[in-house]
Amino acid sequence: MYHHLKKLMYTVRVGTPDPKFGNMLLEQFGGANGELAAAMQYSIQGLNCDDPGRKDLLMDIGTEELSHLEVVGTLARMHLKPMKKSRTAAEADPLVAIVGGGGVSLNNSEGNPWTADYLKISGQMEVDLRNNIAAEARAKITYENLINFTEDAGTIDALNFLMTREITHMKAFMLALDSMGIGPLTIGKLPPNPEWVNKYFNDSTGTGDDGETDQRGPWNEGGDWEYVQSPAIEAFKSQGNGSTRHVSESSATAEARKPVSRR
Numbered sequence: 001m002y003h004h005l006k007k008l009m010y011t012v013r014v015g016t017p018d019p020k021f022g023n024m025l026l027e028q029f030g031g032a033n034g035e036l037a038a039a040m041q042y043s044i045q046g047l048n049c050d051d052p053g054r055k056d057l058l059m060d061i062g063t064e065e066l067s068h069l070e071v072v073g074t075l076a077r078m079h080l081k082p083m084k085k086s087r088t089a090a091e092a093d094p095l096v097a098i099v100g101g102g103g104v105s106l107n108n109s110e111g112n113p114w115t116a117d118y119l120k121i122s123g124q125m126e127v128d129l130r131n132n133i134a135a136e137a138r139a140k141i142t143y144e145n146l147i148n149f150t151e152d153a154g155t156i157d158a159l160n161f162l163m164t165r166e167i168t169h170m171k172a173f174m175l176a177l178d179s180m181g182i183g184p185l186t187i188g189k190l191p192p193n194p195e196w197v198n199k200y201f202n203d204s205t206g207t208g209d210d211g212e213t214d215q216r217g218p219w220n221e222g223g224d225w226e227y228v229q230s231p232a233i234e235a236f237k238s239q240g241n242g243s244t245r246h247v248s249e250s251s252a253t254a255e256a257r258k259p260v261s262r263r
Contacts, residue, residue, distance in 0.1 A: 002063070002066075008067075008070060008071055008074060009064070009067040009068070009070070009071055010071050010158055010161045010162075011158075012071060012074050012075045012078065012154065012158045013154030013157070013158075014075065014078040014079060014152060014154050014155055015152050015153060015154055015155075016152055017078060017079045017080075017081055017082050018079050018150065018152065019079060019080055019082055019083050019089040019090075019092035019093065020092040020093075021079050021146075021149060021150050021152075021155070022076050022077075022078075022079030022080035022083075022092075022093075022096075023080070023092055023093040023096060023109050024109050024146060024149060025072060025075055025076035025079060025109075025146065026076055026096075026104065026105075026107060026108055026109045027108050027109040027142060027146075028072045028139070028142060028143065028146070028162075029069065029072050029073055029076055029104055029106070030104075030105065030106040030107045030108050030113070030114040031108035031109065031114075031118075031142075032108070032118045033135065033138040033139045033142050034069075034072070034108070034114075034139075034142075035065050035066075035068040035069035035072050035139075036065075036069050036106065036114060037114070037118040037119060037135075038062075038065040038068075038135060038136075038139065039062050039063075039065035039066045039068075039069060040062075040116070040119055041062075041118075041119045041120060041121060041131075041132070041135065042058045042059075042061050042062030042065060042132065043058070043059060043062035043063070044119065044121050045058050045062075045121055045128045045132075046058030046059040046062055048121070048123050049125065051125065053176075054125060054129075054176055057172060057173075057176055061169050061172065061173075064165070064169075068162055068165065071158060071161075071162060072162065073104045075155060075158055075159075076104050077103055077104050079155075080093075080096060080102050080103065080104070081102060082102075083096060083097040083102035084097075084101065084102035090102070093111075095107070095111045096111075120135070124187070124188060125180065126177060126180060126182055126186065126187060127187060127188075129173050129174075129176055129177040130177065132169070132173045133170055133173045133174055133177070136166045136167070136169045136170040136173065137166070137170060139166045140163055140166035140167060140170075143159050143160075143162055143163035143166065144163060146159055147159050147160065147163070198224045198225055198226055199226050199228050200219075200220040200221075200225050200226065200227050200228060201228050201229075201230060201231060202214060202220075202227065202228065202229050202230055203230045203231075203232075205229075205230055205233065
């Protein structure tokens with residue numbers, strides 16, 4: 001059950017409206033990392049969740065994200081308001097001005113409509129929580145970028161609140177994941193194939209134009225890692241087919257000659 005109170009979760013004040021910035025704000029209203037996407041993702045995950053504790057967590061945060069959507073929408077509408085009467089302001093985003101009447105709609109800053117494709121819902125709690133942690137991180141950076149593109153004090157204040165809540169949600173999701181008592185690489189029920197799980201393929205080789213070379217670190221050495229040179233290059237070396245350049249050209253030629261499957 002949902003109930004709307006006629007009061008924002010966080011008071012929004014705008015000193016000087018900026019229609020171009022209002023268009024940017026739509027990214028957090030109807031964009032891939034925006035508040036509607038977060039609200040729908042967490043709420044639907046919650047509906048699918050059999051664990052009462054984590055279900056409660058997901059529904060709590062999913063509902064808060066709807067409150068954030070209201071804050072962002074109100075903030076964007078304040079910045080877009082001059083579009084209702086000013087031709088110059090309307091030119092900042094003709095789609096918003098002409099089709100939307102100078103108000104918000106479920107589109108991102110490029111005018112692309114919101115889509116359920118933004119949502120990451122697997123039905124596997126450890127996967128969903130990791131998706132949620134990443135979603136909050138992306139939203140935090142989006143708010144940080146928005147703050148860098150406005151000088152309006154009231155707008156910065158509201159965006160700072162929203163940005164901070166992303167960290168709060170990350171913390172809650174991380175602790176919920178930790179409380180499951182599973183390893184960081186535990187996904188689902190089936191174990192990985194031990195023959196392949198610890199092999200690291202060095203598939204980016206040579207020296208780049210800016211002096212880039214192959215690098216080693218904890219991501220590919222130490223522990224149970226087995227460092228394996230590029231299988232493609234090693235295969236061609238064993239056949240005596242020459243250089244890396246020959247390898248890539250031969251592979252591309254072979255790929256181009258493959259028959260196209262038509263259904």
